[in-house]
Amino acid sequence: MNEARAVEILESHDIKPTANRLVIVKALAAAERPLSLSELENKILTIDKSGIFRSLTLFRDNHLVHVIEGGTEGVKYELCKSRDHEHDEDQHPHFYCERCQKTFCLDELELPDIVLPEGYEPHTMNLIIKGRCPECSK
Amino acid sequence: MNEARAVEILESHDIKPTANRLVIVKALAAAERPLSLSELENKILTIDKSGIFRSLTLFRDNHLVHVIEGGTEGVKYELCKSRDHEHDEDQHPHFYCERCQKTFCLDELELPDIVLPEGYEPHTMNLIIKGRCPECSK
DNA sequence: GTTCTTGCAAAATATTTGCAAGACG
DNA sequence: CGTCTTGCAAATATTTTGCAAGAAC
Numbered sequence: 001m002n003e004a005r006a007v008e009i010l011e012s013h014d015i016k017p018t019a020n021r022l023v024i025v026k027a028l029a030a031a032e033r034p035l036s037l038s039e040l041e042n043k044i045l046t047i048d049k050s051g052i053f054r055s056l057t058l059f060r061d062n063h064l065v066h067v068i069e070g071g072t073e074g075v076k077y078e079l080c081k082s083r084d085h086e087h088d089e090d091q092h093p094h095f096y097c098e099r100c101q102k103t104f105c106l107d108e109l110e111l112p113d114i115v116l117p118e119g120y121e122p123h124t125m126n127l128i129i130k131g132r133c134p135e136c137s138k
Numbered sequence: 139m140n141e142a143r144a145v146e147i148l149e150s151h152d153i154k155p156t157a158n159r160l161v162i163v164k165a166l167a168a169a170e171r172p173l174s175l176s177e178l179e180n181k182i183l184t185i186d187k188s189g190i191f192r193s194l195t196l197f198r199d200n201h202l203v204h205v206i207e208g209g210t211e212g213v214k215y216e217l218c219k220s221r222d223h224e225h226d227e228d229q230h231p232h233f234y235c236e237r238c239q240k241t242f243c244l245d246e247l248e249l250p251d252i253v254l255p256e257g258y259e260p261h262t263m264n265l266i267i268k269g270r271c272p273e274c275s276k
Numbered sequence: 277g278t279t280c281t282t283g284c285a286a287a288a289t290a291t292t293t294g295c296a297a298g299a300c301g
Numbered sequence: 302c303g304t305c306t307t308g309c310a311a312a313t314a315t316t317t318t319g320c321a322a323g324a325a326c
Contacts, residue, residue, distance in 0.1 A: 005314095011216075016280080016281090016283090016325095018280090018281065018324095018325090020281080020282075021281095025217070028215065028216070028217045028227070029217055032243070033216070033240060033241055033242050033243055034214035034215060034216035034232065034241045034243065035214060035215060036212060036213065036214045036215075037212070037213070037215075037315080038314090038315080039214075040215075047282085047283090048282075048283050048284070048317095050282085050283070050284080050285095050316095050317080050318085051281085051282055052319095053282070053316070053317070054281085054282085055176075056215050059215070060215070061182055063218060064217065064218055065154045065215045065217055065218060066215075066216060066217060066218050066229070066262075067213055067214070067215060067216075067323080068167070068213070068215075068216060068232055068241065068264055068266070068315095069207070069212065069213045069214065069264065074174060074175070074207065074212070074289095074290065074291080074315095075174065075175070075205055075206070075207070075290095075291090076172035076173060076174045076177075076206045076207065077166065077172060077173060077174075077175075077178075077194050077197070077198070077203045077204075077205060077206075078166070078171070078172035078173075078203060078205075078206060079163070079166045079167055079202065079203055080201060080202055080203060080204055083212070091204065093252060094172065095254070095258055095260075098261065102171060103171055103172045103206065104171050105170070105171055105172065106254070106255070108255065109252060109253075109254075109255075111159045112250030112252070112265075114250075114265075114267065115229060115247075115249060116233070116244070116247075116267070117244070117246065117247075117272075118272070119271070119272025119273075119275060120233055120267075120269060120270070120271060120272060120275070121269045121270040121275040121302090122233075122268070122269040123236065123265050123267075123268050123269035123270070124139055124204070124267075124268045124269070125265070125267045125268070126206055126207065126264075126265070126266045126267075126268070127252075127263070127264070127265045127266075127267070128206070128263070128264045128265075128266075129252065129258075129260050129261075129262075129263045129264075130260070130261050130262045131258060131259045131260040131261035131262070132258070132259040132261070133257070133258060134255075134256070134257025134258060135257075137257060137258070137259045144298090154305080154306090156299095156300095156305090156306065156307090158306080158307075159306095174290095175290080175291080176290080179288070185307085185308090186308050186309070187290095187291095188291095188292080188293085188307085188308070188309080188310095189306085189307055189308070191291075192292095192306085192307085195292095206315075212290095212314095212316080213314065213315095213316090277326105278325105278326090279319075279320085279324105279325085279326085280323105280324080280325075280326095281322105281323085281324070281325085282321105282323080282324090283320105283321100283322090283323100284320095284321095284322105285318105285319090285320090286317100286318085286319085286320105287313090287316105287317080287319090288315100288316080288317070288318085289314095289315075289316070289317090289320105290313095290314075290315070290316090291312100291313075291314070291315090292311100292312080292313070292314090293310105293311085293312070293313090293325085294309105294310090294311085294312090294316095294321070295308105295309095295310090295311105296307105296308100296309095297306105297308090297309105298305105298306085298307075298308100299304105299305080299306070299307090300303105300304085301302105301304090301305100
């Protein structure tokens with residue numbers, strides 16, 4: 001991504017194109033895959049991690065980047081219901097409520113059948129839908 | 139969940155049913171939704187978090203619990219490609235490689251259309267498939 | 277000069293390990 | 302006794318904030 005395009009992208013999201021922000025946008029664009037904060041830290045040695053963090057937060061708030069994770073709190077654990085003790089068979093979608101921050105099991109729903117491109121070997125699938133749970137959307 | 143059932147579950151997964159582990163299994167069963175380590179810490183005041191953590195790790199290794207999250211490293215950021223600056227429209231599934239620990243965008247794939255039960259208000263969706271990427275499955 | 281941005285340090289969280297004491301067989 | 306389990310403390314890692322100096326306007 002060239003300078004002009006980076007400036008254009010930032011401005012179209014109402015973000016002032018400072019030098020640091022341009023570097024971060026270009027790094028994200030160059031990666032062509034999602035990067036974590038620490039991956040960006042390693043790629044961009046000239047900017048402090050707090051600066052990268054603040055830029056990413058700003059980008060997220062202005063819908064320039066989106067975030068890939070499950071819920072907002074870290075890992076959650078759930079009892080397996082399947083009889084198969086070698087594989088997780090009982091996987092189902094989960095719903096994370098952005099208000100009460102609880103995760104719900106959508107047991108009754110099936111995971112979709114995704115056909116992957118050549119070469120990918122799937123093992124498990126996590127599908128998390130975020131929004132408001134029935135209690136919090138009242 | 140009663141004691142006998144908890145013992146049975148643990149033993150069927152080749153886990154010795156110690157007092158602590160029984161408490162943890164029962165807590166997970168009672169919750170009926172996935173819990174994070176800190177949620178379990180708050181629920182189970184009698185067991186140290188490191189003990190809960192070690193039990194959960196053991197449970198996971200023996201396929202008694204499964205884990206809900208995205209990738210293993212925390213949050214990842216990706217540039218939005220959509221023109222809509224209010225919403226994320228360009229969401230697509232992601233593939234997390236358990237070997238090289240990179241996350242890939244499956245741009246070409248569509249997110250499935252999930253019909254939620256009454257009351258849920260969806261906002262965003264994250265679909266993460268884990269396994270081996272083309273490079274690592276060679 | 278006023279506001280915005282940045283770097284550094286450090287606080288706040290979250291995850292994981294070392295180790296010695298105790299339980300179990 | 303020898304192995305497994307546990308609690309406590311602490312090492313790591315990660316995310317987030319306070320603050321003062323500097324840049325931008």
